[in-house]
Amino acid sequence: KAGVTQTPRYxxxxxxxxxxxxxxxxxxxxxxxxxxxxxxxxxxFLFEYFSExxxxxxxxxxxxxxxxxxxxxxxxxxxxxxxxDSALYLCASSSxxxxxxxxxxxxxxxxxx
Amino acid sequence: SQELEQSPQSxxxxxxxxxTINCTSSKTxxxxxxxxxxxxxxxxFLMMLQKGGEEKxxxxxxxxxxxxxxxxxxxxxxxxxxxxxxxxxxxxAFKTSYDKVIFGPGTSLSVIP
Numbered sequence: 001k002a003g004v005t006q007t008p009r010y011x012x013x014x015x016x017x018x019x020x021x022x023x024x025x026x027x028x029x030x031x032x033x034x035x036x037x038x039x040x041x042x043x044x045f046l047f048e049y050f051s052e053x054x055x056x057x058x059x060x061x062x063x064x065x066x067x068x069x070x071x072x073x074x075x076x077x078x079x080x081x082x083x084x085d086s087a088l089y090l091c092a093s094s095s096x097x098x099x100x101x102x103x104x105x106x107x108x109x110x111x112x113x
Numbered sequence: 114s115q116e117l118e119q120s121p122q123s124x125x126x127x128x129x130x131x132x133t134i135n136c137t138s139s140k141t142x143x144x145x146x147x148x149x150x151x152x153x154x155x156x157x158f159l160m161m162l163q164k165g166g167e168e169k170x171x172x173x174x175x176x177x178x179x180x181x182x183x184x185x186x187x188x189x190x191x192x193x194x195x196x197x198x199x200x201x202x203x204x205x206a207f208k209t210s211y212d213k214v215i216f217g218p219g220t221s222l223s224v225i226p
């Protein structure tokens with residue numbers, strides 16, 4: 001089975017721009033979760049999608065949004081980028097059942113200049 | 114909301130030495146996960162614990178969940194350079210329904226040959 005695939009691997013943007021990140025989960029997995037990781041805040045939960053519906057949401061501003069397609073692939077969008085959005089964005093897939101381990105992608109490293 | 118703390122924040126050990134990393138929760142842990150991360154990459158699943166007093170081992174890594182299910186420890190025996198990385202504990206935020214998996218701040222481990 002192929003693992004979780006995130007694209008692109010690296011991204012450089014300037015303040016005010018918007019960005020879209022993509023995540024392809026493991027085949028058969030219906031849940032995709034997104035996390036932001038920074039040196040100061042650690043790994044912070046953004047949101048989780050299950051069967052095309054947002055099931056859980058973290059404490060991030062509305063500039064952060066996401067969606068999931070019928071094939072379980074997910075995209076995350078950040079609008080009006082700020083310097084503080086520079087981070088490693090990780091997505092994780094799972095079956096969506098409770099107490100199931102998450103499988104993580106390698107992440108997208110976003111730098112906002 | 115539930116929070117996870119880890120100690121120590123960082124650790125430098127000589128190859129061959131044993132070490133322990135701790136994870137403490139503000140609430141009862143119903144699903145406790147240990148992951149390892151190489152810098153700038155995704156997380157690799159190590160182990161999951163659910164029952165009070167449970168202990169699991171894989172190769173030279175042993176994880177335990179205390180009886181009260183509010184603290185977990187990860188013990189590495191005879192450390193090797195390949196053990197270097199960031200160790201994160203994660204937990205299902207709630208028991209009664211599926212919720213997000215939150216993570217501790219991580220423990221950075223360096224192993225000196």
